[in-house]
Amino acid sequence: MPLSESVIGWLHSITLPALALGLSTSAAIARQVRSAMVGVLQQDYIRAARAQGLSARRIILKHALKNALVPVITVLSFQVTILLGGALIVEQVFAINGIGSLAIAAVRQQDIPMIQGIVLVLVLIVMAVQLVTDILYGLINPKARPS
Amino acid sequence: MTDTTVPAPRTPRPAWMKPATLAVVVPSVAVLATLVVCALFAGWLAPYDPLSQNLINALQGPSADHWLGTDDLGRDVLSRMIFGSRIAVIAACEATGLAVLIGVPVGLFIGYRGGWWDWITMRIVEGIVSIPGIMVAIVIIAILGTGLHRAMFALGILYSTAFLRLARSIVLTEREEVYVKFARVIGASSSRILIRHIFLNIAPPLIVQVTLTVGAVLLAEAGLSFIGIGVQPPQASWGTMLNTAAAYMELNAFLAVPPGLAIVLTVLAVNLLGDVLRDSIGRGVRVPASAPSKPAAQVRVAAGTSIAARPDDALLVEGLEVMVSPKDGGEVPVVTNMSFRIARGETLGLFGESRSGKTVTGLGLMGSIGAGGWITRGRMMLDGTDLLRLTPAQLEKARGNDVAMVFQDPTTSLNPSMTVEQIITEPMKVHSQMARQERRQKAAELLRLVNLPETHLPRYPNEFSGGQRQRIAIAAALALQPKLIVLDEPVSALDVSTQNQIINLLYERRDALGMSYLLIAYDLALVHHISDRIAVMYLGHIVEEGPADRVYHRPAHPYTKALLDAVPLLDPARQRARRSERRAAAADDLPRAADAGCPYRNRCAFAMERCHRHAPPALPVDGGGTAQCFLVDAHRAGVSAPEAEVLV
Numbered sequence: 041m042p043l044s045e046s047v048i049g050w051l052h053s054i055t056l057p058a059l060a061l062g063l064s065t066s067a068a069i070a071r072q073v074r075s076a077m078v079g080v081l082q083q084d085y086i087r088a089a090r091a092q093g094l095s096a097r098r099i100i101l102k103h104a105l106k107n108a109l110v111p112v113i114t115v116l117s118f119q120v121t122i123l124l125g126g127a128l129i130v131e132q133v134f135a136i137n138g139i140g141s142l143a144i145a146a147v148r149q150q151d152i153p154m155i156q157g158i159v160l161v162l163v164l165i166v167m168a169v170q171l172v173t174d175i176l177y178g179l180i181n182p183k184a185r186p187s
Numbered sequence: 188m189t190d191t192t193v194p195a196p197r198t199p200r201p202a203w204m205k206p207a208t209l210a211v212v213v214p215s216v217a218v219l220a221t222l223v224v225c226a227l228f229a230g231w232l233a234p235y236d237p238l239s240q241n242l243i244n245a246l247q248g249p250s251a252d253h254w255l256g257t258d259d260l261g262r263d264v265l266s267r268m269i270f271g272s273r274i275a276v277i278a279a280c281e282a283t284g285l286a287v288l289i290g291v292p293v294g295l296f297i298g299y300r301g302g303w304w305d306w307i308t309m310r311i312v313e314g315i316v317s318i319p320g321i322m323v324a325i326v327i328i329a330i331l332g333t334g335l336h337r338a339m340f341a342l343g344i345l346y347s348t349a350f351l352r353l354a355r356s357i358v359l360t361e362r363e364e365v366y367v368k369f370a371r372v373i374g375a376s377s378s379r380i381l382i383r384h385i386f387l388n389i390a391p392p393l394i395v396q397v398t399l400t401v402g403a404v405l406l407a408e409a410g411l412s413f414i415g416i417g418v419q420p421p422q423a424s425w426g427t428m429l430n431t432a433a434a435y436m437e438l439n440a441f442l443a444v445p446p447g448l449a450i451v452l453t454v455l456a457v458n459l460l461g462d463v464l465r466d467s468i469g470r471g472v473r474v475p476a477s478a479p480s481k482p483a484a485q486v487r488v489a490a491g492t493s494i495a496a497r498p499d500d501a502l503l504v505e506g507l508e509v510m511v512s513p514k515d516g517g518e519v520p521v522v523t524n525m526s527f528r529i530a531r532g533e534t535l536g537l538f539g540e541s542r543s544g545k546t547v548t549g550l551g552l553m554g555s556i557g558a559g560g561w562i563t564r565g566r567m568m569l570d571g572t573d574l575l576r577l578t579p580a581q582l583e584k585a586r587g588n589d590v591a592m593v594f595q596d597p598t599t600s601l602n603p604s605m606t607v608e609q610i611i612t613e614p615m616k617v618h619s620q621m622a623r624q625e626r627r628q629k630a631a632e633l634l635r636l637v638n639l640p641e642t643h644l645p646r647y648p649n650e651f652s653g654g655q656r657q658r659i660a661i662a663a664a665l666a667l668q669p670k671l672i673v674l675d676e677p678v679s680a681l682d683v684s685t686q687n688q689i690i691n692l693l694y695e696r697r698d699a700l701g702m703s704y705l706l707i708a709y710d711l712a713l714v715h716h717i718s719d720r721i722a723v724m725y726l727g728h729i730v731e732e733g734p735a736d737r738v739y740h741r742p743a744h745p746y747t748k749a750l751l752d753a754v755p756l757l758d759p760a761r762q763r764a765r766r767s768e769r770r771a772a773a774a775d776d777l778p779r780a781a782d783a784g785c786p787y788r789n790r791c792a793f794a795m796e797r798c799h800r801h802a803p804p805a806l807p808v809d810g811g812g813t814a815q816c817f818l819v820d821a822h823r824a825g826v827s828a829p830e831a832e833v834l835v
Contacts, residue, residue, distance in 0.1 A: 091673075
């Protein structure tokens with residue numbers, strides 16, 4: 041169901057594929073956040089925040105999470121690449137007419153120019169994501185910013 | 188001195204031997220063993236021919252004849268599963284083997300050779316990595332054509348990039364190691380160096396990478412076969428079976444269960460084994476113990492000696508006891524029966540060796556001893572309020588408002604992702620009703636107080652030197668004009684000239700604002716310089732206490748004397764002898780909660796018979812203060828004690 045026809049219908053048709061695709065990635069990211077948080081919570085500045093009388097919730101959400109997200113952002117950009125690959129299969133499962141079905145049809149017909157085009161588009165998406173990641177990285181981590 | 192020998196360090200058990208790990212390893216190995224047995228003996232194990240069709244019997248559920256039912260062409264699902272496991276094993280071996288065979292030698296070569304070879308190869312690898320993996324495989328399959336072996340060839344090339352980068356990075360680190368340089372110097376050939384010195388180091392991470400790759404290959408094979416460009420029908424693979432199941436989902440939903448479960452279980456087993464391997468190589472995440480909840484009722488006031496509060500007390504600590512639970516279980520007291528007071532505007536120097544309990548005392552005041560430690564008894568009266576009897580919410584209010592803390596290392600105690608303004612105003616935001624503009628003004632004012640320009644407000648901690656950062660930490664501590672500031676080694680991470688500036692700053696602020704300091708330090712000269720009074724800690728309690736000048740120039744306790752004499756000796760032989768004596772004594776040096784006798788007797792050069800029977804009380808010393816030593820009494824009674832040539 042395309043977005044132009046019905047927003048609700050589109051949301052309805054996209055929910056399950058998105059869930060199928062996102063669940064495994066969310067597990068990978070949860071793992072990253074956990075290990076980063078374990079490291080950050082042992083830092084001195086968390087002890088200092090506790091000594092300032094901040095609530096546990098404020099410490100975790102404001103002081104710890106922002107620092108823990110720095111390594112997670114890097115992983116996130118790799119995850120986007122993996123998600124794009126996963127989308128090829130999820131499209132098949134949910135019979136979505138997307139770039140994945142196009143690629144598979146092209147393989148079957150040995151349509152090399154079409155495959156080249158698809159790869160080019162995917163690479164452009166990945167590069168755009170990497171660029172956004174690098175900018176986000178600078179925003180969230182002052183050490184990576186030119187002063 | 189005692190003749191106690193140092194206990195031999197326990198050899199840690201290998202990670203895979205631990206019970207919790209075995210619970211993961213045994214089922215994982217069992218799953219993989221089943222898989223391999225099925226693959227090897229598929230022909231004998233399968234009850235039917237995986238390709239023989241029986242259209243009358245199509246799409247049946249599980250039955251006595253067909254344990255896992257039949258598919259759309261009436262083929263036995265169990266038999267197809269067993270033959271599918273053969274495909275899985277072949278796929279994993281082919282793709283992973285190819286990836287290792289291509290990746291490792293190329294990685295070793297370009298890592299060792301460097302230069303153009305390295306540059307060009309790495310750019311190609313980066314290009315491949317920036318395309319989704321399955322798309323790379325699809326492209327290769329588009330060129331080669333479909334089928335199991337071609338698909339696995341494609342995956343092998345794809346995953347070889349991981350092995351290539353692994354091998355290269357290890358070579359790059361190892362070739363700089365001294366022993367490799369040495370081998371080169373003595374004229375060993377390049378190939379010999381590569382094989383002998385580098386290959387041994389690459390083996391552990393390589394094994395981990397192999398398990399991860401096997402898992403990825405299994406998933407990729409299923410994915411490729413599912414979308415119809417891997418294994419081709421009618422051949423039975425778990426991926427093609429899933430494809431069939433998807434097509435007939437509405438007629439027989441059970442068809443998806445066996446191949447789905449098989450893929451999940453196999454990949455899970457491989458990845459869990461990989462995790463165990465990685466952890467036993469030592470790159471896992473260390474999990475800190477969760478904080479034990481401290482029931483408020485557990486804190487008791489020390490029985491007996493109740494010290495009367497004085498009107499000018501800023502802080503009165505009485506009978507404090509802190510327990511920690513070490514990793515191997517149990518409870519160990521780190522602070523026992525500790526009492527001291529700090530008057531308003533006064534600085535108390537808390538002084539002792541590392542692990543004497545001084546930092547724990549400071550953290551106890553802040554109510555943040557952290558995971559694995561808690562206060563079991565005592566009082567902490569801050570301006571008439573017992574900090575240990577506050578509810579968590581009241582305690583949060585007291586911290587920052589009434590007590591603040593400056594930590595030892597300003598490079599780690601300031602949050603790197605917050606600006607100076609955010610760091611300084613954070614306590615105000617939480618504890619006061621000040622408006623944003625007011626807070627900013629106050630922050631600027633505080634910066635001026637610590638002699639920094641207010642233009643520093645929007646900057647981040649990493650832009651400052653250690654001394655500047657410590658000034659920022661002090662400004663944050665001063666933010667709400669606390670009654671007491673705990674200074675935990677505030678200058679020991681700074682260089683000497685900076686130390687002086689910070690000390691003078693602290694002095695100035697204390698006198699201007701009428702605060703009290705609890706200074707925790709191991710440098711007695713520094714403590715003497717800053718403090719009005721000094722308390723010397725040994726094994727979790729105060730052994731001597733008194734005016735700074737008296738304690739520094741005329742120490743009454745043998746331990747204080749020993750610390751003052753602890754300047755290294757110039758004669759190496761004597762210094763070595765002294766050190767080994769100390770080490771032997773320190774081995775026996777554990778806090779004892781319920782033990783008769785003086786805690787210091789085993790290291791004391793003057794230990795008398797009565798010292799072994801009972802601990803000395805705090806006895807008044809001439810010139811002010813107290814010391815927990817019988818020698819103080821002996822002095823008073825006119826008995827001559829051995830003179831202070833202490834060899835501890």
